[in-house]
Amino acid sequence: MPPSTQNVRSAPLGYAGKASRYDECVDAAGNLRPPWVSFFDLLGADPAAKLRAATDACHRAIIEQDVSMNVYLGQQSGAQPWPLDAVPLLVSAGDWIHITRGLRQRAHLLNELLNDLYGPQKLLRDGLLPATLGMANPHFLRACAGLGKPDGVFLHTYAADLARSPDGKWWVIEDRMDAPSGLGYSLQNRIIARQALPEIFHRAPVDRLYQFFGNYRMSLETLSPGRESPRITLLSPGPANETYFEQAYLARYLGYTLTEGEDLITRDRQVFLRTVGGLKRADVVIRRVDSDFCDPLELDSSSLLGVPGLVQAAHGGQVALANQLGARALETPALLAFLQPLCRHVLGEELLLPSAATWWGGHPEPLNYILDHLQDLVVKPVFHTASSPPPRYGARMGKAARAALAEEIRARPWAWCGQERVLHGTTPGWHEGSLRPMPFITRFFLACHERDYSVMPGGLTRCNPKGEDMIVSLQQGSISKDTWVLHEGASHSTPALPPARTTEALRHPAATPSSMADNFFWLGRYLERCSQLVRQLEKTGPLLRDEIAILDPGVATDTLRLVLGAQDAAVPAGATSEHQATLLRQVSGDRTLPASLASNLDCLGSLLDRIKVRLPPEVWQMLRQLRRRPVMLDAAACVALRQQLAAFEGLTAEAMPRDTAWRFLDLGRRIERGGQLLVLLRGLLHPGDGTPTTEFRLQTMLHLADCLSTYRSVFHGSLTTAAALEWLFSSPENPRGLRFQVEQINTHLGTLPEELAPQAVAALRAGAFRMLSEVRAARLDEMAAEAAKANARLQELHSGLSGMSDQLTQIYFSHAVAC
């Protein structure tokens, strides 16, 4: 923003800083600092109204885009909406130059330290790094020794949390090296915040992020040890991880395959992606799983998140990991006590950005300092493990508690660090209708590109709305902010297109991970099953109360047996139809019954959670409604649910590319629909020998198959068994009929890759084709007349469809068929 020519101004909205803290917006005299003068100018005459509107816009976008974070809070754990404040943190051009320089130096230094720790260990030998910090460090992974290489990129992505001290200096509070989180959230924050304050964002000289991400992509490609067009995957711990949303978001933004441990396997010290088209070599793995959990063979053997053999693959050098395995070893606060001399020794430079002053108990003098100044320090365990205690603030402890802590420290001095309490600076945030100063820290991100580190001109700012707390953690009620880096002078350049590549080179060869195909297949099945069960629930009640049900009670009984049986519930003898309808509603809402509608909807929900990033955004809306549905579905809820499922069906038809994943989704749907139809026909066509097929029976059958209205329009209302069978069974024109499903199945199978198991795929296709021929040539008059024959036929077709589902699983999902 241009420097203001105006005289000193005080802040609007009664904003004031806090005693003894540095404030970003106003100086000690209460006058606005330059970046904020322009910010408030752009905000206009009614800043409160503008900020209120921006806050609402943020909130709406978070809900619409379903931006979430998993919070671990015991009983209330689960996905929570991402907390985002509309007011950004402003970083002036001068500050930015200082921060960038300091962080780049620090990244180089930490990379060298890691290369040494996992290489020659000269720094341990020379005593520049105390032996304890390497040798007693549970995160120093001995299996990874040797991965440190001179000039190697051990640390590809680096993040640092910074705060301002009362004198206005930036301090590094914590370094994140192992699998830093936050890049995806920063990007998402930017997209939402700039839409919430569009006129300000576009007129203020805010640095854009695209160039950094362009470099980020290129840097990952150049990390690849060999191939020209490398396959890059993001290894995620999965949907239960607190930052799964941003992992999925980042993978989608960058166009990389999102994988979990089970998607990758190692062979010959190489990493492969398990896809429906066979094993595809992975060249670069963006690692979001903590190092310790990455390889059950050599690291934590209890981990289910890793890839057996990954450590040896890293040693083999044919796969690049960003970051390299083992980087967590240096995420200890004790390192900060030695960083200044290490910087002098390793880089021959003074450390540019100071770290929070830290004393390590492993040496006598600092130990005495810690014990003498407990009341002023934050005491932290030197190595963070699952069982380590949280940081303890001496100032908040009573005398007795401090004495007990001192005893703990004396017992194992090397296991403790004392750290100076930095009173974090504050920045304005909008909270409960007013602009308030909130203590904040900002996470900045760097990526190694062309032997240097580039800093993302932005960051993930977190602040505490309560204003007095020192803990700034999103897990504990803090909120996030976008971070605007302002430049002076010339405005930013327009985004340039990346260097030209052929469309062919851009298009990745088909590589649908097997687990994804599996998920899509079951998405199709659950969607169809839920639609069917909702339809039954919705239509059975009225059907049973119909007066024709009294005239033709056999149909009512059969229908009920069918619909309750579909949810594994039995029909009680002698119950009234009213009672039965109630029972059906109860069963449908019972989450403890594995086959109930409620359980199927839960399965559908968790499946959607897993793969929502691969689906059109409108699905997220549906997912939210699904989560909020009432436990017991009344008539209105049924209608709403049926409409949502129908809308989803429309979306999958019109808003998804016809790729392999979609084929599996549709296969799942067709197999399920065909199966449901056959169950319906078996249950209602000839339930017992000699039962006459009444008009009411046919009508019920068509009704439950969702074919009654189409039948009426095609056959002009007159109901005959042969015509109903034709419509449900062998007509090529009925998209809900059996023939249509089998035709679609044949089409899809024909397009699936064969590499995994050519013979098994051929057998699968032949079986599907045989089924189609049989459905086409079926003797409907015979089926209508002869119960035994018809039932045997229907049973055979039903097992044929189940067999297909099993074969697909064996071949494509579990890779259990030998080539």
Next chain:
Amino acid sequence: MPTIRITHKTTYRHGGPATAAWQMLQLQPRHEPAQDCLDFQLEISPLAPDLESHTDYFGNTRHFFSIREPHRELSVTSRSTVRRSPESGPLPGITQPLAAARAHVANLVRERNLFELEQYLHETARVPFLPEAGALADGLDRDTVPLLEWIGLLGRKFADTFAFDPAATDVGTKLSEVLVSRRGVCQDFTHLFLSCARQQGLPAAYVSGYLLTKPPPGQPRLRGADAMHAWASIFVPEVGWVDYDPTNTCFAGAGHIVVARGRDYSDVSPTRGVFSGGGGHSLNIGVTVEPETETTPA
């Protein structure tokens, strides 16, 4: 010098077919001043197309392989030929008492480039610093008894306190349980010994290996009945690492073949595997250790 042949067979049997397997082995005897590994062969069934080896941080040899075909049984047989010279330990009298040795070690770590010793001074998941384990050294003179003699005395304390009982524990048994039941096997006694020694400030390492057992007089050696053995190694200043076998209350001798050294069992576990599919599995291990002269021609 006696030459010893070792055959070690591990068999996994699965309830259902496993579609793939990844394995890590630490079965190859180390090259050390007192022993030479003359030959080492691995036989794996089904066939493993990608057998690799890697020297780990402690200088042990790790082998890695994967199985790619569906299988219900996986067997790994290693055959080693080792020449072992009897340990000619120093006279106990020339070593420092424990208290002095402890200060000496701290100094070595700090000043003399032996920073690696530090890793053998700390507790690990399998070697927790239980006060009861530390107390096993109570009453043993730290100030005047030479360290080597002290180690022997601690060993005798172990022999008086604990009973060898293969049925009492398994790989997952916690050390605190062993302290209560006072029964266990070599792995338990070694971990306890390490916990006690480290709590006195002595660097102490875990050793896995084989033991040439003497058959009772007049009886043939039982083949396959032996198991892998474990013992402790204590760093004695000015002497170096000295191996002590708390299970047999003796210093390691010509019958102790070293396979791997580390901080505890987890660093040296002989086989570690991950299977995909297969359900549960049962594990069968057979070890035969015999002097070469005894082998009858096939």
